[in-house]
Amino acid sequence: AAGVIQSPRHLIKEKRETATLKCYPIPRHDTVYWYQQGPGQDPQFLISFYEKMQSDKGSIPDRFSAQQFSDYHSELNMSSLELGDSALYFCASSLKGQGFYNEQFFGPGTRLTVL
């Protein structure tokens, strides 16, 4: 079965540079979520999109923005990168329209290292 695809898997950037992370949800899933997991920490919710509209926002810095496109893939744009942005970034997808509760299926993550 198709899973959530994230690219790139690894990314190394310098401070103050920008980065773009991509997420391709499971086919027919209508909701995409972004999470950030710092070293030794639990994943923290950043932002989510349902049917291409932002549906919820967590602890996402103003330097970050995201969107979901017409083909349901999503991109997380990160500008003015800081050392503290080094983390694993996970994308997850679910089929929210199926019911009230929906399991989220996670991608393999993008490991961002800011030097």
Next chain:
Amino acid sequence: DQQVKQNSPSLSVQEGRISILNCDYTNSMFDYFLWYKKYPAEGPTFLISISSIKDKNEDGRFTVFLNKSAKHLSLHIVPSQPGDSAVYFCAADEGGKLIFGQGTELSVKP
């Protein structure tokens, strides 16, 4: 403020025995909980979930128990296998976004 807590950072169990992973939460409004398993360098893999209208949900070797009055849930793995060795995250669904616990690293020894 950690709304979902897994107070045991690690657990070691013998193969074939039962593994019990615990999770506590503070927000009584949470009504849907999930367990994920995570290997290094991979994304979390969904294991099992439970809604607050139930107190138990079973799927093969995995059973999740929910005690709403105590705001506590647990994941039982019986029998434990070496391939179960991973980090297990408990999560609560808050309007669609997941609030994760800190994780418990399970080690199943042959």
